Amino acid sequence: MNSAISLNDVTAGYEHNIVFTRLSLEIPVGRFAGIVGPTGCGKTTLLKTILGMQPIFSGDVLLHGHPLDKVRRKSIGYVPQLGSIDWAFPVTVEEVIMMGLYTGKRVLPWPSKGERERVQDLAHRLGIYEILRHHIVNTSGGQRQRAFLARALINSPELLVLDEPTSGVDIKTQHEVLHLLGDINDEGVTILLTTHDLNAVASHLPWVICFNNGVVAQGEPCDIFTNEILTRTYGGDIVIVRHEGHFLIANSRPLHVMVDQP
Numbered sequence: 542m543n544s545a546i547s548l549n550d551v552t553a554g555y556e557h558n559i560v561f562t563r564l565s566l567e568i569p570v571g572r573f574a575g576i577v578g579p580t581g582c583g584k585t586t587l588l589k590t591i592l593g594m595q596p597i598f599s600g601d602v603l604l605h606g607h608p609l610d611k612v613r614r615k616s617i618g619y620v621p622q623l624g625s626i627d628w629a630f631p632v633t634v635e636e637v638i639m640m641g642l643y644t645g646k647r648v649l650p651w652p653s654k655g656e657r658e659r660v661q662d663l664a665h666r667l668g669i670y671e672i673l674r675h676h677i678v679n680t681s682g683g684q685r686q687r688a689f690l691a692r693a694l695i696n697s698p699e700l701l702v703l704d705e706p707t708s709g710v711d712i713k714t715q716h717e718v719l720h721l722l723g724d725i726n727d728e729g730v731t732i733l734l735t736t737h738d739l740n741a742v743a744s745h746l747p748w749v750i751c752f753n754n755g756v757v758a759q760g761e762p763c764d765i766f767t768n769e770i771l772t773r774t775y776g777g778d779i780v781i782v783r784h785e786g787h788f789l790i791a792n793s794r795p796l797h798v799m800v801d802q803p
């Protein structure tokens with residue numbers, strides 16, 4: 542198996558907070574996988590560890606068989622959680638996409654004609670061509686996701702890592718983003734994303750990793766979306782309704798809503 546990502550016995554986290562211990566995980570080249578798990582279980586920390594944005598305490602991480610310091614930065618595209626971005630920064634959609642070019646050594650301090658054309662092609666493909674000159678602050682959540690996706694794709698990466706790429710957008714946009722990612726994966730790009738949405742996102746992915754400070758289980762959604770595995774991942778009792786190959790996953794605990802009595 543050719544691995545796009547290999548974690549071998551990795552212990553990582555923060556100074557006073559080890560998030561996972563002796564984690565081993567292989568993501569083969571060409572896989573389209575989603576990581577699911579409760580808030581604070583370490584999904585973002587795992588992505589940052591894979592990308593070398595997070596120091597590791599022990600173990601090693603290899604991308605396409607190479608240690609992180611030997612990996613060509615342009616071979617990896619990363620879309621961070623958009624909630625962590627300062628939208629007041631005065632940039633246009635086009636400038637956001639071009640920022641993807643400024644990794645590693647550059648011969649020119651400005652984009653070449655070919656790079657500009659590539660920005661325009663990507664913007665066409667992602668449906669944001671008409672808003673290339675708009676200030677990013679004046680765009681919708683779905684348009685921002687696409688702008689950052691274009692930024693991550695500008696160097697034609699072999700590996701695309703996305704932190705919650707479908708959060709904060711409506712279900713139609715979620716579906717469109719997933720569809721786009723499916724097309725990009727069909728072109729040979731390995732994709733690893735995180736999501737909180739089991740029903741509209743994770744259940745449509747070819748491969749899902751249930752995570753809670755470590756890998757609880759992984760596989761195709763139809764195999765791993767079981768009451769037992771989801772309860773081990775999330776705690777509490779989970780109900781799964783299956784109908785003609787579709788899932789509906791819910792928490793079985795009744796929701797107590799406080800209603801003011803007249």
Ligand SMILES: Nc1ncnc2c1ncn2[C@@H]1O[C@H](COP(=O)(O)OP(=O)(O)OP(=O)(O)O)[C@@H](O)[C@H]1O
Binds near residue numbers: 555584586
């Ligand atoms: N900079 C930091 N310093 C110390 N601890 C941190 C830091 N960032 C995150 N943590 C802690 O590390 C743990 C894992 O956080 P992480 O953000 O990886 O979880 P997550 O699964 O991505 O959560 P969410 O689904 O809410 O985005 C949490 O306990 C969190 O409080």
